Amino acid sequence: MSIFTVASRYAKSLLDLAEEQGQLDAVKGDIEGVVSVLKSNTELLAILKNPIIKGDKKRNILAAIFEGNLNPIILSFFYILVNKGRAAILLDIAQEFVREYNETKGIVKASVTSATALSEANLADLQKIITEEIKAEVILKNTIDPALIGGFVVRVGDRQIDASIAGKLNKLEKHFAAQGV
Incomplete structure (x- = not known):
C-alpha cells in the first residue's frame, strides 16, 4: 500500500x-x-x-x-x-x-507568483476575485520570482493564469518561431 x-x-x-x-x-x-x-x-x-x-x-x-x-x-x-x-x-x-x-470545509489553496511582493490590498483584491470566480473560500499565498520581470502568475488547483511579462515574451518567441522569423 x-x-x-x-x-x-x-x-x-x-x-x-x-x-x-x-x-x-x-x-x-x-x-x-x-x-x-x-x-x-x-x-x-x-x-x-x-x-x-x-x-x-x-x-x-x-x-x-x-x-x-x-x-x-x-x-x-x-x-x-x-x-x-x-x-x-x-x-x-x-x-x-x-x-x-x-x-471538507470547501477551502481552496491558491498561489500568486509575482516579480515583487504584492501589497496586502492587492492580495486581498485578488483573493476576493478568485473567491467569487470559484465560489469557495481561498487561501492565497504570494511567492516572488524576479524572473517574471513583471506581472504575475496565478495558480488555483490545476488551473493557471499567466499574466507575466516573461510569459508574454515566451508566447511571442513561440509565435515568431512558428512563423519562421
Whole structure:
C-alpha cells in the first residue's frame, strides 16, 4: 500500500475523531503547527523515520516536544501511530489531514507568483476575485520570482493564469518561431 493511501486513511480517522469530539478547528490549528515543526526540524524527522529507534523512545520525544502544547486527541493519535510503526509517515499524515480538512470545509489553496511582493490590498483584491470566480473560500499565498520581470502568475488547483511579462515574451518567441522569423 502506498504511503499516500496509508497517510490518507490515518488523516481521515483523525478528522472523523476530531469532528466527533467537536474539536475539528482546534485540532486543525494544532496539526498545522506540527507540520511546521516537523518541516523545520530534520533531526526530529530522522528520528521518527529511523527503524532502529524504539517506539517508547519516539513517544517520549514526541511527549517532550508536544505535551501541553497540543490537543490531547492529537498526542494520543501520535502515540497510536508510533505503536503501529507509522511514526515515519507522521508528517505525511499531518499534511494529508490539513488537505482533507480544507476539502471538507470547501477551502481552496491558491498561489500568486509575482516579480515583487504584492501589497496586502492587492492580495486581498485578488483573493476576493478568485473567491467569487470559484465560489469557495481561498487561501492565497504570494511567492516572488524576479524572473517574471513583471506581472504575475496565478495558480488555483490545476488551473493557471499567466499574466507575466516573461510569459508574454515566451508566447511571442513561440509565435515568431512558428512563423519562421
